[in-house]
Every structure is written in C-alpha cells, then in structure tokens.
Amino acid sequence: MKKIYLAAVIFMAFVLLLARTGIAPRSYQDGLYASYIIDGDTIELSNGQRVRYIGIDTPEMRERKGLGWLYNPRPYAKEAKDFNQRLVNGKPIRLEFDVQKNDKYGRLLAYVYVGEKMVNLEMVKEGYAMIYAYPPNIKYAEEFLEAQRFARENEKGLWSGLESNVISSSQARQNVGMLRMVEAQVYDTFLSNKLLILNCRDNFKVVIFRDNLESFPKEVLRSPESYFKY
Structure with a gap:
C-alpha cells in the first residue's frame, strides 16, 4: 500500500484540472x-x-x-x-x-x-x-495554480505549518471542514468513466473527477492501482 499526502478540506478532496481555454473575456x-x-x-x-x-x-x-x-x-x-x-x-x-x-x-x-x-x-x-x-x-487557471504553489512552498497564510503538522486518515473525522495535510494508505482503487476513487484505510476516500486526471502522471490513467498501491 502506498502512502499519499493530501492537502484538502476533509472529505472534499476534489482535485481540479487547471487549463487555459484561450477564450477571451467578454468585457x-x-x-x-x-x-x-x-x-x-x-x-x-x-x-x-x-x-x-x-x-x-x-x-x-x-x-x-x-x-x-x-x-x-x-x-x-x-x-x-x-x-x-x-x-x-x-x-x-x-x-x-x-x-x-x-x-x-x-x-x-x-x-x-x-x-x-x-x-x-x-x-x-x-x-x-x-x-x-x-x-x-x-482563463487565468495557470496563474492561480502558480500562485498557490508559491503560497504553499513559502507557507503563507492557511498553508503555514500545514506540511509539518500531518494527520493520519484515522484523525480525519475529527477535522471535518478544516484544511489539513492527511497521510493515508491506499488499499484499493476504482476507476470509471466519471471519476477515480482511492479507498484508504480508516474509511477515508479520495475522489478525483475523470476530467481532472489529466493533471496527474499518465501512469495514473493507465493503471491507478499499481500507481497508488505498493
């Protein structure tokens, strides 16, 4: 089983695809x-x-x-x-x-x-x-992604101390609605036409919508189970 680390609002781990559309703003x-x-x-x-x-x-x-x-x-x-x-x-x-x-x-x-x-x-x-x-x-998805990367790497604001205070998946229930870095062990995966579910210990699940998987390495789509599991 592979350990994964997630920075997310507990039980709301939606990983968003960020891509330009090239469509100009209206006004x-x-x-x-x-x-x-x-x-x-x-x-x-x-x-x-x-x-x-x-x-x-x-x-x-x-x-x-x-x-x-x-x-x-x-x-x-x-x-x-x-x-x-x-x-x-x-x-x-x-x-x-x-x-x-x-x-x-x-x-x-x-x-x-x-x-x-x-x-x-x-x-x-x-x-x-x-x-x-x-x-x-x-339109500015890439700029937002870069800004968040900067904030996280420099521990700005809500990212302050986040990575140095990792909680286990067993503690997730006590942190509902909070921003936390979660350590979880994946034991099973489910991939459909709409989403990928990572089933972890302690009844902790991660949901990644299908369209958003393009932001992950290609190995995830080819074989999510072998990518996330030991």
Missing part, C-alpha cells in the same frame, strides 16, 4: 467601489450588486443552519476577509469578466483589479484563498 467594467466586504471572496458594490471572485475560494464566515445561517468563521476566514478589505476598501476597482458573467445566485463573477493588481490572485498568492477552477471561467 470590463470600471469606475466601481466596494461598499461592503462580505468575506474573502465576495464583495458588494456601491450599486448594490454582489461580486464573487472567479477562480478562488476562501474559508467560510457562516454555515448553514436549518433555513438560516449561523455565524461560525472557519480558520483563516476572518483573516481572509480582513486582507480582502485592505486590498479593495475605499479604492476604485475594475471588473474583468470571463465566459460566464453571473452565477445561479445572480452575483457577478469577475476578476477584480485595483490598479494593475488582480485581487483574486493576491488572495491566493498570500495564502488567504485556495484555487477553485470552475469551467468555463478558467
């Missing part, structure tokens, strides 16, 4: 200001519109409780919100749109700029956000 919008910072990846504009940053995800400030929401900041949620506020508060911002301009909640999906600095990218580079590539809005 820009400038002359805007943020009137309210909701969290690390969402702001409200002075005109009342809400903007969800493309390509990133930050720890949540609230959690769903019944039909409502409960204020319960995850680790680094406050820090991410504060850093976002320092970047955009009181400053003119510019929005760059990708292929899809709105999400199902009606929020604008955008790359947010202050001057020439992309706020989305800064959030990842400084370790306050993780990459979240969701097609078709993946």
Whole structure:
C-alpha cells in the first residue's frame, strides 16, 4: 500500500484540472467601489450588486443552519476577509469578466483589479484563498495554480505549518471542514468513466473527477492501482 499526502478540506478532496481555454473575456467594467466586504471572496458594490471572485475560494464566515445561517468563521476566514478589505476598501476597482458573467445566485463573477493588481490572485498568492477552477471561467487557471504553489512552498497564510503538522486518515473525522495535510494508505482503487476513487484505510476516500486526471502522471490513467498501491 502506498502512502499519499493530501492537502484538502476533509472529505472534499476534489482535485481540479487547471487549463487555459484561450477564450477571451467578454468585457470590463470600471469606475466601481466596494461598499461592503462580505468575506474573502465576495464583495458588494456601491450599486448594490454582489461580486464573487472567479477562480478562488476562501474559508467560510457562516454555515448553514436549518433555513438560516449561523455565524461560525472557519480558520483563516476572518483573516481572509480582513486582507480582502485592505486590498479593495475605499479604492476604485475594475471588473474583468470571463465566459460566464453571473452565477445561479445572480452575483457577478469577475476578476477584480485595483490598479494593475488582480485581487483574486493576491488572495491566493498570500495564502488567504485556495484555487477553485470552475469551467468555463478558467482563463487565468495557470496563474492561480502558480500562485498557490508559491503560497504553499513559502507557507503563507492557511498553508503555514500545514506540511509539518500531518494527520493520519484515522484523525480525519475529527477535522471535518478544516484544511489539513492527511497521510493515508491506499488499499484499493476504482476507476470509471466519471471519476477515480482511492479507498484508504480508516474509511477515508479520495475522489478525483475523470476530467481532472489529466493533471496527474499518465501512469495514473493507465493503471491507478499499481500507481497508488505498493
């Protein structure tokens, strides 16, 4: 059995394929200001519109409780919100749109700029956000991947001390919703047309969607069992 190391939100180990599409963004919008910072990846504009940053995800400030929401900041949620506020508060911002301009909640999906600095990218580079590539809005996927690699190698923000504090798969249940580096032993694999599942000891599973396997070595597709198992 081969040991694998995973940096993921426990039981949400979705490994995202990051690739350029070559499709140009639709348009820009400038002359805007943020009137309210909701969290690390969402702001409200002075005109009342809400903007969800493309390509990133930050720890949540609230959690769903019944039909409502409960204020319960995850680790680094406050820090991410504060850093976002320092970047955009009181400053003119510019929005760059990708292929899809709105999400199902009606929020604008955008790359947010202050001057020439992309706020989305800064959030990842400084370790306050993780990459979240969701097609078709993946124009800057490679840049986000490089920024996250930099943050992780330099132990920025939420990556601080992560690799020096590895937990076992048996401890995963006590760390649900937390960002942790997990050591797991793969004893079986399952590959279908849609996904690859790594079955590990202690009832720990890793799910990798089929389209995302291109970011792994080719040996994984040829024989995932021999690649991940001893």
